[in-house]
Amino acid sequence: MKQRQQKKLSHRLFEAILSGDASSVKTLLRRGANPERRNTDGTTPLYLASVQGEAAVARLLMESGASPDTESSGPGSEGTPLCAAASWGHTATVRELLAHGADPTLREDHGAGWSPLDWADNGPHPETAEVLRAAGAHPATKAHPAL
Template sequence: MTELHQAAAAGDLQGVQDILRQKKCNPNQRDIDWSHKTPLHWAAAKGDTETVRILIEHGARPSLRTEHGWTPAHFAAESGQLAVLRLLHYYHAPIDKEDCCGDKPVRMAQIYGHQDCVRFLKKAEIECQAYRKMAAEKGISLDDTDEEWADHGKENEARGSVTVTFR
């Protein structure tokens, strides 16, 4: 776990800002000991909107997934962090991606009884898909895919395994 992971997990906004300003850590570094979570995954789960915003503005990719396919939106939905979900949607983060079990963030919100998140995500999924379609038509580049996770998933699928591992 890097200093940035620790600061994000602890909700230490000042620490996150200092680390990013000094370029001490890559905001997209995956923590192999914690299911390949990035600092953004930690901040989203904690509901720390300001840290989420700072991380994204410093290059954190909301499309990156854990080894089980969870995006930051999955973590925010699981813990009922509506403000974080709204912020991720504002930044055109992929909030409609399925994890390795086929569950989207909206399903996580349903499982944990976060009805406000469910209502928001149902509407936001439609908007996310419409934006993705419009971007494709206009040639706008989107960062909505974790290539490394997708590649490893295909490799494991070909071998008959469903576990996703990273190098």
């Protein structure tokens, strides 16, 4: 697929994710949109879906090859999809990520930051924290960085 066409599909994919339009996301993925292609800021599609709490969209992205543990690097969008969903208490999205193999112990910032459980506990999002604990999550062992 030509670079220009892939860029256009990627742009449309991010728009569909932002609007929570799972049907359009599914269509764009079928047309060849790359579920791992970052936007110009470095944000991954799965991170965006996770922070928005779009569980169905997250599932579609992972079923199309998006890795549940790929860290996003966009300004204000740094971290793992699981940390993003946990920080906002998006329990359904946390469940989808875990069901697709997200590591509940993976700390963001390449292992130096908070764990998903740290984010859920400090939300506070007790239901999300319980789901993470049941999946084997534990808080980071070092002192929490400032938010």
